[in-house]
Amino acid sequence: MKPLGERAFTAGALESQPSALSPQSYPLSAITQRPMFMYHAWGSQNAWLRQIAARNYLYLHPDTAAAHSVKDDDWVWVESAHARIRVQAKHHAGTAPGVLWTWNAIGKRAGAWKLDKDAPEYTKGFLLNHTIDDLLPAREDGYRYANADPVTGQAAWFDLKVRLVRDAQPQRAGHEIESTANASEHAA
Numbered sequence: 001m002k003p004l005g006e007r008a009f010t011a012g013a014l015e016s017q018p019s020a021l022s023p024q025s026y027p028l029s030a031i032t033q034r035p036m037f038m039y040h041a042w043g044s045q046n047a048w049l050r051q052i053a054a055r056n057y058l059y060l061h062p063d064t065a066a067a068h069s070v071k072d073d074d075w076v077w078v079e080s081a082h083a084r085i086r087v088q089a090k091h092h093a094g095t096a097p098g099v100l101w102t103w104n105a106i107g108k109r110a111g112a113w114k115l116d117k118d119a120p121e122y123t124k125g126f127l128l129n130h131t132i133d134d135l136l137p138a139r140e141d142g143y144r145y146a147n148a149d150p151v152t153g154q155a156a157w158f159d160l161k162v163r164l165v166r167d168a169q170p171q172r173a174g175h176e177i178e179s180t181a182n183a184s185e186h187a188a
Contacts, residue, residue: 026161028064030078032104032128044105045113055124056106059092060164061099068164075167079180080160082133086167086176087126100162102128107175126175132160 035053038044058078060070070076076089078100087102095101107125108115115121135144148154 023161026079026081026163028098028100028162028164029158030080030100030128030131030160030162031158032102034104035106038105050121053103053106054120056103056126057090058087058100058102059090059095060101061095061097062091062093063097064095064099064164065089065091068166070164070166075170075172077165077167078128078131078162079165080131080133080162082180083130084178084180085126085128085130086174088124088175100164102126104128123174128160130177131162 035044037049037053043049058076060068065071068076070089072089072091074089075086077084077086092101104127106121107127108119108121110117110122112121133147136147138144146153147159
């Protein structure tokens with residue numbers, strides 16, 4: 001193997017890994033970004049920030065929303081081949097058609113930061129992390145590479161392909177997370 005300084009990464013080497021997922025089954029891309037106050041900061045849980053950023057929505061372009069019959073504030077399922085999450089959607093003209101996005105790191109698990117069980121970060125906030133598999137689909141020889149950026153080793157956030165399904169029971173409150181071992185029966 002060549003020393004790191006002698007290796008070259010080309011654009012082709014950095015493109016998304018070939019996917020076993022059908023573009024018809026998972027036609028949308030899902031991305032996240034952290035709010036600026038959550039980068040390199042220990043104070044993101046302070047009281048005044050929690051007043052303005054204690055929950056997140058799934059943002060989608062109005063054309064994408066119309067194609068999936070999703071209205072503002074509808075509850076939807078974001079489903080990957082790995083898992084699905086139930087979240088509340090908002091139209092956002094600044095989001096590219098075919099892309100879903102949300103703030104990352106807003107949602108917290110129960111007990112994080114010693115939050116109350118009714119804290120909006122737990123009851124209304126969510127993470128897309130649950131929909132991302134740690135491993136890429138198996139190669140022909142059965143080996144599975146880590147689902148990570150080839151340069152940094154960070155989780156491959158920008159390769160997430162999903163489908164969007166409007167929740168048939170919108171009166172139910174709160175987000176949910178489910179494995180998609182039987183995803184096809186949920187999409188019907």
